[in-house]
Amino acid sequence: MRHKLDEETKVARCLICRSEFSIDQLRDIKCCPNCGDKGQPLAIEDDVAITINWHELRILCSWAAKWCEHMAASDQSWTSDKRLAIYSIIGALQEQYPGFQPLGLVGELVKLNRSNSHHIH
Numbered sequence: 001m002r003h004k005l006d007e008e009t010k011v012a013r014c015l016i017c018r019s020e021f022s023i024d025q026l027r028d029i030k031c032c033p034n035c036g037d038k039g040q041p042l043a044i045e046d047d048v049a050i051t052i053n054w055h056e057l058r059i060l061c062s063w064a065a066k067w068c069e070h071m072a073a074s075d076q077s078w079t080s081d082k083r084l085a086i087y088s089i090i091g092a093l094q095e096q097y098p099g100f101q102p103l104g105l106v107g108e109l110v111k112l113n114r115s116n117s118h119h120i121h
């Protein structure tokens with residue numbers, strides 16, 4: 001069931017930087033106001049909760065990251081925004097369970113960032 005949208009309600013999320021925006025904030029813009037990404041933002045209403053074993057998720061993320069690095073090294077048309085998108089997704093997954101084993105190198109970096117920011121506060 002959809003709830004009524006007010007001006008403050010966030011409806012879209014940048015795939016790259018994960019910033020969230022209301023309809024008002026998205027008016028008349030051609031790229032993400034935060035990071036400048038020109039790709040299609042995610043519709044927040046399409047967020048889903050799924051059940052998966054963490055080990056399965058680690059396998060998927062590991063292969064995604066490996067494929068990403070392979071393509072980046074071998075295909076000139078493989079753009080860096082595709083790579084950023086893959087890493088952004090893995091990072092967002094890792095952040096949901098920061099205490100779990102890292103989802104490859106990206107997950108490791110997310111954990112490091114978290115523990116560093118805990119020291120600052």
Ligand SMILES: [Zn+2]
Pocket residue numbers: 014015016017018019032033034035036037
């Ligand atoms: Zn962005």
